[in-house]
Amino acid sequence: MSKKKYILLIPALVIALFACNQEKAKKLSIDKLVNGAEQFEGKRIETEGMAVHFCGAGKKKLKLKSEEGSVVKVIPSNLLLHFNAKYNHKKLKIVGRVDIERVERSFIDKVNSEKTLLCHIDHTPCIDEEWVKRKQETGVADSLSSVEVKSLRDKMQKSGKDYITVVTILADEIEIIKD
Secondary structure, three states: OOHHHHHHHHHHHHHHHHHHHOOOOEEOOHHHHHHOHHHHOOOEEEEEEEEEEEOOOOOOOEEEEOOOOOEEEEEEOOOOOOOOHHHOOOEEEEEEEEEEEEEEHHHHHHHHHHOOOEOOOOOOEOOOHHHHHHHHHOOOHHHHHHHHHHHHHHHHHHHOOOEEEEEEEEEEEEEEEEO
């Protein structure tokens, strides 16, 4: 075998080694994932849900919702990939690793005092500058911020915790299973 063939064979072997070594995804519902988020953190899972919103500004976040109303944030594990409108309002199968973030009470208090508009997916400050500007110019930004703050505080009160848990799936695989 020539030296050239060995050079081409090495990357194929490395890819095959990683593929064989990948942890099998545990199938579970979004509701079970959200209710037991801490036990699934760092684990590879497979779930299904309806894509109800995607971030048009950054194109890196998608909101996936169960039939019962539980929500998870989905981001691509490959930073070069992004979402587009083709996923919106479609039933998706997602395979990826679970991450957990917290929205603390102190952050919500700051949002309330500054009237910050938040992302509908993960409650971080919205990066869609044009949308934010339109809402400010039309005079609805403060009321939108107040509604979001109230919703987050209600969730905290209901859970009895000083934070909101945002469950994220770093997606390796995304498949439209129903249009």
